[in-house]
Amino acid sequence: MTERDTTGATARGARAVEWEACRNLIQRCGLDPELFDLLTRADSEHRPECLRLVDLGGRFVSFVLVVPRRVLIAGVPVDGALVTLVGTDPAHRGRGFARLLLEDTVAFIRARGFRVALVCGPPDFYARFGFVSCLGEYASCFDPGRVLSRPGAGGVPAIWRPMTDQDIPEVAALYAGATAGTPGTVLRPPERWVWRDRSRGRGGLAGLAVWQVDAGPVQAYVRWAVGQAGLPADCLGVSEVGAASPTALIASLEWTANKALEADLARVRFGGPPDHLFSRLAYLRVGGELQVKAAGAGQILVTNRGLLMADLVQTLAQRAAKAGLPPGTAVVLDVGSKRLELLYAGDRLRLLGGRAGRQDDRPVSRLPVEAFTAMALGYAGGGELEALPGVALAASHREALAVLFPPAYPQWVPAPYW
């Protein structure tokens, strides 16, 4: 336990005039001031109170930036917040200021009606504040030589060039299409700064390339990197691929293979989930190797369970209808201190809230908040919940939960400006 010594300290939102002082603190903490500038000055959704700080008698000692974002969950864009640039002045660490700050930040996010908060950082630190590690880590690796030695390889006219600002609306649409099935995806508007590739300045090589036939619309894009931290030295890293058609997807596979061979690299490593079309293509066409690792750094906190479920009910009702769940099917979940009741009425799903533990004659399933979060994100399917600690499922809920909450591959992908 940290020795608490936060006497005289207050956690609060910043005022517009305090921007410069916050930026100075970011620098003292060794964090990225250019990212701070982008997220405060370029982002139209930024408000001064999204800068949360700990004020110790007029000196700012701890800091976090809350970034409003729409986040995909079960294919539905929900109001979410990214928690980023978290730091305490090195001279004031270990006194409980970050705890004070993050407790205030979570309360702020909840009070503003954001359904979820996302963070990418040390899991044991953020778990203290309720964040659950459930944004997985994936890799699909393949030998570029195998792609190009296939009969018919290179048959797709490969007119690739670096992405320009004019391509942004088309690339943003390809990104949206490619990530529609990945929970945890942060929606990316077609604004210039959002697509500004800052990874180029971080050593190694990186870029965004697009594929176009004649002067038509952009049909594919690839975000790639070589020699960057965290990437094996013999790999071309591909963090994003979006393609408008199967032909454009094959063109992307061939482009990455060519790019790797030109740079004398033995492998291409795609970081998207295993159900991404590019992973599937690599796997089926050249025997790519799929890796699925348990969540590492990407975490999520459901700040408003009721509001999140209310956002999802229409999708859940469609799933129920598609699977032919009998009308009248009910699921009663006690999640932490809250009760959530889902009643399928044939054409819609009714959602009721309440207090957990209420006694009545209906079966109740009990889920720790962590298991509920994993289920809402698809990290664990509703039919897999009993693999998680602390879950007590009512037998009559098993089938409905499996139908309503299929497993998926949630992921955290930092935007190019990150």
Ligand SMILES: CC(C)(COP(=O)(O)OP(=O)(O)OC[C@H]1O[C@@H](n2cnc3c(N)ncnc32)[C@H](O)[C@@H]1OP(=O)(O)O)[C@@H](O)C(=O)NCCC(=O)NCCS
């Ligand atoms: C991480 C950081 C924000 C912690 O700030 P702090 O004010 O020293 O933290 P606190 O004293 O409030 O500690 C809060 C709790 O987190 C724990 N903690 C602190 N740093 C931690 C870390 N890096 N990993 C895991 N737990 C950590 C403390 O032990 C304490 O636990 P307790 O309340 O159960 O006793 C600070 O070390 C920092 O600015 N680091 C550089 C930037 C950074 O790493 N940011 C976070 C990554 S996104």
